[in-house]
Amino acid sequence: MIYKARTIPRELEVYQLLNSRKNLLDNERKHLYALQKGYEGELLFDNVTSSVTKAECLILNDLLLPHNKNTFQIDSLIIVPETIYIVEVKNFEGDYFFEKDRLYTSIPPHSEITNPLIQLNRSESLFRQLLQQLGSNMTIQSYVVFVNPEFTLYQAPIIKQIVYPGQINKFLKSISPISLRLDNNHYLLADKLKSLHNPNAPFYFPPTYQYDELQKGIPCSYCDSLEFTTKGSYCYCSVCSKKETMEKRILRIVQHFAMLFPEMKITTNAIFDWGSGKLAKRVIRRVLQQHLNTKGVHQWSYYEF
Ligand SMILES: [Zn+2]
Numbered sequence: 001m002i003y004k005a006r007t008i009p010r011e012l013e014v015y016q017l018l019n020s021r022k023n024l025l026d027n028e029r030k031h032l033y034a035l036q037k038g039y040e041g042e043l044l045f046d047n048v049t050s051s052v053t054k055a056e057c058l059i060l061n062d063l064l065l066p067h068n069k070n071t072f073q074i075d076s077l078i079i080v081p082e083t084i085y086i087v088e089v090k091n092f093e094g095d096y097f098f099e100k101d102r103l104y105t106s107i108p109p110h111s112e113i114t115n116p117l118i119q120l121n122r123s124e125s126l127f128r129q130l131l132q133q134l135g136s137n138m139t140i141q142s143y144v145v146f147v148n149p150e151f152t153l154y155q156a157p158i159i160k161q162i163v164y165p166g167q168i169n170k171f172l173k174s175i176s177p178i179s180l181r182l183d184n185n186h187y188l189l190a191d192k193l194k195s196l197h198n199p200n201a202p203f204y205f206p207p208t209y210q211y212d213e214l215q216k217g218i219p220c221s222y223c224d225s226l227e228f229t230t231k232g233s234y235c236y237c238s239v240c241s242k243k244e245t246m247e248k249r250i251l252r253i254v255q256h257f258a259m260l261f262p263e264m265k266i267t268t269n270a271i272f273d274w275g276s277g278k279l280a281k282r283v284i285r286r287v288l289q290q291h292l293n294t295k296g297v298h299q300w301s302y303y304e305f
Contacts, residue, residue, distance in 0.1 A: 003079075003190050004197070006046055006061035010259070011203045012039055017256050018207055020224050021214040031205050041091025041147045042075055045168075048147075049076065052172040056081060056182045058190045064201040065130060065193070071201040072126045079138075079190055081180035086127060086142035088120045097154040106154065116144045117161060130196075136189055143171070211261060216276035218249050226276070246279060250287045258305060265302040266292065 015032040018024060024032065042062070049059060058079040064071050076087040095106035096113065104110045124142040131138065145163040146153070153164070163171045217226035220237040227238035234243050254266060257274050264270065268285045275284070288294075292303035 001058065002046075002050060002061065003058040004060040004063070004194050006042060007199075009035065009039065009062065010199060011035060011205075014203075014259060015207060017260060018209055018214070020219060021216075022209060024207075028207050031207075037091050037093075038089075042089045044091070044147045045076065045087070045089045045145060048168055049078075049172060052169055052176070056180065057176055058182065058186060060190060060193060063193060063196075064198050065127070065196050066198055066201075067126045067130050070126065071198060072123050074123055074127065077193070078175065079182070079186055080175060081182055081186070083139045083141055083175070084127075084131070085175055086120070086124055086140060088116055088123065088142070088144045090116050090144055090146050091148050092146060093148045093150045095152045095154065098157055099155065117159070120144050120161065134189065134192055136185075138189075145171070209260070211264070214260075216274055218253050218275045218278055220244070221248075221252060226278075228278075230279070246283055247287050247290075250275070250279065250284055251291055254288070254292070254303075255305075266304065267302045 012032075012035040015024075015028070015035060019029075019032055046061060060077040060079070061075070063074045063077055065074065074086055075089040076085075078085040078087065092113075097104055097106055101115065103113045103115045105113065120142050124140060128140055131140070143161050143163050145168060146165055147168065149165045151165060156162075156164070215226070218228070218235075219226055220228065220235075220240060220242060221244060222242045223237060223240040225237055225239035228235045228249075229238060230236070230246065233246050235246055235249050236243055250271065253275055254271055257264070257271065258266060266288065268281050268288060271284050271288065272279075272281050288303045292305055295302050295304055
């Protein structure tokens with residue numbers, strides 16, 4: 001069973017928000033693409049795990065765990081009665097080949113790709129240390145799972161730790177025990193790991209941006225357009241014609257603002273400016289007062305989630 005669900009990673013969300021409000025640099029665009037592709041692969045894997053693993057297991061998706069000032073990420077952690085499985089999901093598409101422990105793309109110039117087994121072994125080592133600290137001596141096994149059916153690996157080594165697209169069902173069935181049962185200790189461990197998860201861990205590749213360079217406005221949630229008309233308490237998108245309440249649109253940009261600029265205070269004036277002055281301050285103030293906690297008084301008041 002899914003014990004910790006996967007949510008869109010904060011890093012991906014920030015990149016997506018920036019992409020709609022500024023021109024990303026070339027390497028930032030590539031990073032956004034990689035993040036998106038990775039997330040899609042993880043969702044694909046989740047789909048299979050939820051349908052195959054019916055037996056006794058606890059699945060914790062997308063963990064960011066601290067260890068000695070480091071943070072390491074685990075795409076999926078599967079706890080079964082006797083073993084903990086660490087799964088690194090890869091959504092590589094196209095043709096690749098292996099040569100002397102190195103992974104390359106088949107298309108010239110045969111660029112080298114970081115061997116996912118290296119990342120996996122690092123995560124396994126850090127997780128083992130963390131587990132020891134938590135006083136557990138369960139066996140750990142780790143796997144790289146390639147989920148994309150369009151992925152082909154030539155000269156593929158027979159490495160026990162690699163699961164290819166056609167083997168995923170078989171792999172999941174093989175790790176789900178039939179006879180053994182989870183006990184309270186498994187749940188305690190899962191709860192502990194869940195509590196250690198730090199969704200606000202620093203990004204591996206932080207983007208650079210400033211408030212002034214971002215386009216202001218209140219985007220439509222369906223098509224991202226910034227153009228709309230209002231009638232009563234509703235906004236009507238000028239491009240896709242979809243209707244949304246002003247309240248919903250305002251709340252969304254407040255969340256975006258808080259995510260992109262955690263150090264800035266949420267005030268009526270700040271959100272009015274962030275929304276490009278398209279909605280009246282009194283409407284913004286009412287939404288902030290209703291949905292957020294008010295801090296400070298009078299002209300110094302600001303809001304927090
Ligand atoms: Zn729209």
